[in-house]
Amino acid sequence: MQLVLSRVAQTIRPSATLAAGALARQLKAQGLHIYDFSLGEPDFPTPEHIRRAAYRAMEQGHTRYTPAAGIPELRAAISQWYRSSGGPDYSADEILVSSGAKHALYNVLAALCDPGDEVLIPAPYWVSYYDMVAMTGARPIVVPTAAEQGFKLTADALRAACTPRTKLVLVNSPCNPTGTVYTPEELYELTMAAWERGLWIVSDEIYEKLIYPPARFVRVATLDVRLRERVCTVSGVSKTYAMTGWRIGWVGAPKELVQAMANIQSQQTGCPCSVSQYAALAAVTGDQSCVEQMRQEFEKRRDLVCRAVANIPRLALRPTPGGAFYAFINVQACLGAEVNGQTLTDDVAFCQWALHKVQVNLVPGSAFGAPGYVRLSFAASREELQAGLDRLERFVQELRPRCPSHNRHSADSD
Ligand code: PMP
Ligand code: GLU
Numbered sequence: 197m198q199l200v201l202s203r204v205a206q207t208i209r210p211s212a213t214l215a216a217g218a219l220a221r222q223l224k225a226q227g228l229h230i231y232d233f234s235l236g237e238p239d240f241p242t243p244e245h246i247r248r249a250a251y252r253a254m255e256q257g258h259t260r261y262t263p264a265a266g267i268p269e270l271r272a273a274i275s276q277w278y279r280s281s282g283g284p285d286y287s288a289d290e291i292l293v294s295s296g297a298k299h300a301l302y303n304v305l306a307a308l309c310d311p312g313d314e315v316l317i318p319a320p321y322w323v324s325y326y327d328m329v330a331m332t333g334a335r336p337i338v339v340p341t342a343a344e345q346g347f348k349l350t351a352d353a354l355r356a357a358c359t360p361r362t363k364l365v366l367v368n369s370p371c372n373p374t375g376t377v378y379t380p381e382e383l384y385e386l387t388m389a390a391w392e393r394g395l396w397i398v399s400d401e402i403y404e405k406l407i408y409p410p411a412r413f414v415r416v417a418t419l420d421v422r423l424r425e426r427v428c429t430v431s432g433v434s435k436t437y438a439m440t441g442w443r444i445g446w447v448g449a450p451k452e453l454v455q456a457m458a459n460i461q462s463q464q465t466g467c468p469c470s471v472s473q474y475a476a477l478a479a480v481t482g483d484q485s486c487v488e489q490m491r492q493e494f495e496k497r498r499d500l501v502c503r504a505v506a507n508i509p510r511l512a513l514r515p516t517p518g519g520a521f522y523a524f525i526n527v528q529a530c531l532g533a534e535v536n537g538q539t540l541t542d543d544v545a546f547c548q549w550a551l552h553k554v555q556v557n558l559v560p561g562s563a564f565g566a567p568g569y570v571r572l573s574f575a576a577s578r579e580e581l582q583a584g585l586d587r588l589e590r591f592v593q594e595l596r597p598r599c600p601s602h603n604r605h606s607a608d609s610d
Contacts, residue, residue, distance in 0.1 A: 304453075497521070498517055
């Protein structure tokens with residue numbers, strides 16, 4: 197029988213970041229050394245006290261289903277985690293624990309969006325936003341931002357993009373893939389403009405602890421009392437505590453919305469992983485010094501990457517990332533050049549050739565709605581970053597200006 201996939205299954209693309217990471221794994225398995233700067237996940241082990249809490253949870257028999265919205269202790273601890281660090285003052289029943297921030301984001305979209313609704317996504321955007329919105333039947337409306345404006349969506353651009361069908365806007369500061377951190381004033385203006393239009397604001401704050409001064413993090417829901425009822429605050433343990441594989445994230449939102457999302461989650465996954473929830477409990481209630489140690493190391497890597505890219509002709513990294521662990525590099529000056537007798541047409545080709553020629557694995561900007569750029573994740577050791585960036589420099593230097601008479605399809609001699 198012929199397989200006829202659903203409309204959703206036919207339109208959804210695989211996550212470009214996960215695909216790039218999988219490709220690197222595959223090449224490494226063949227014995228190649230890959231300078232893999234594709235996937236955005238901390239390379240540190242999960243801190244020991246968190247791992248131990250997971251062993252204890254298993255030994256104590258916490259291996260069964262939990263309440264759909266998460267164990268009460270973790271919801272209370274996350275509520276306290278917010279209260280003790282400047283708010284918002286979420287009560288435990290205003291917190292939903294999900295299987296990663298990705299799942300938390302999907303729950304929000306599933307609970308708020310109907311087919312035909314429009315969702316504003318400032319570009320460059322994190323890869324999954326577009327497809328997640330499409331999965332709900334809503335229309336992703338991409339609103340471009342410019343490097344000259346620091347890749348920030350302005351209140352005016354938001355107003356211009358609104359229609360009577362606009363339901364919500366996705367805000368992500370610090371941003372994946374640009375590292376952009378909005379100032380509190382910019383965020384206030386933007387989110388109040390959204391509030392005035394009656395929009396929901398989904399604030400993805402997964403990189404909230406990875407901030408490089410003078411950038412300053414502020415939680416959207418604390419900017420104005422009126423925002424509290426219109427903002428969904430998404431975060432989790434993946435990046436802050438090097439816990440990507442444990443799959444615990446959460447959303448803070450008004451109680452009724454949390455209940456609706458818990459209903460969806462109860463039918464969809466049952467509950468987040470029990471053992472991981474106890475590990476996350478240890479993460480948010482335990483010693484926080486590991487967070488600052490990792491942040492400091494990421495800051496050193498950020499500085500190394502900025503210095504190295506500044507020395508590579510034809511690459512540009514502006515503005516300097518103020519948070520997260522990504523460098524979003526402009527490669528437009530390399531496009532049209534020749535590599536192995538072929539024209540380097542776009543950012544996708546740039547990444548393919550960089551992998552092929554110097555084994556450096558990056559993600560094309562077009563996956564983030566920004567062609568002409570590539571994303572480098574600096575969640576890798578400084579040694580690996582330095583060696584990989586040296587190779588990238590060699591790759592760029594060996595690109596030849598295109599000769600007009602050259603046949604595009606000449607043989608690949610490599
Ligand atoms: N939001 C952004 C901006 C991300 O980069 C990621 C990637 N991890 C997520 C959400 C999802 O995080 P999690 O691993 O908790 O699902
Ligand atoms: N957020 C990470 C990234 O952008 C992890 C990959 C993913 O979840 O798609 O690389």
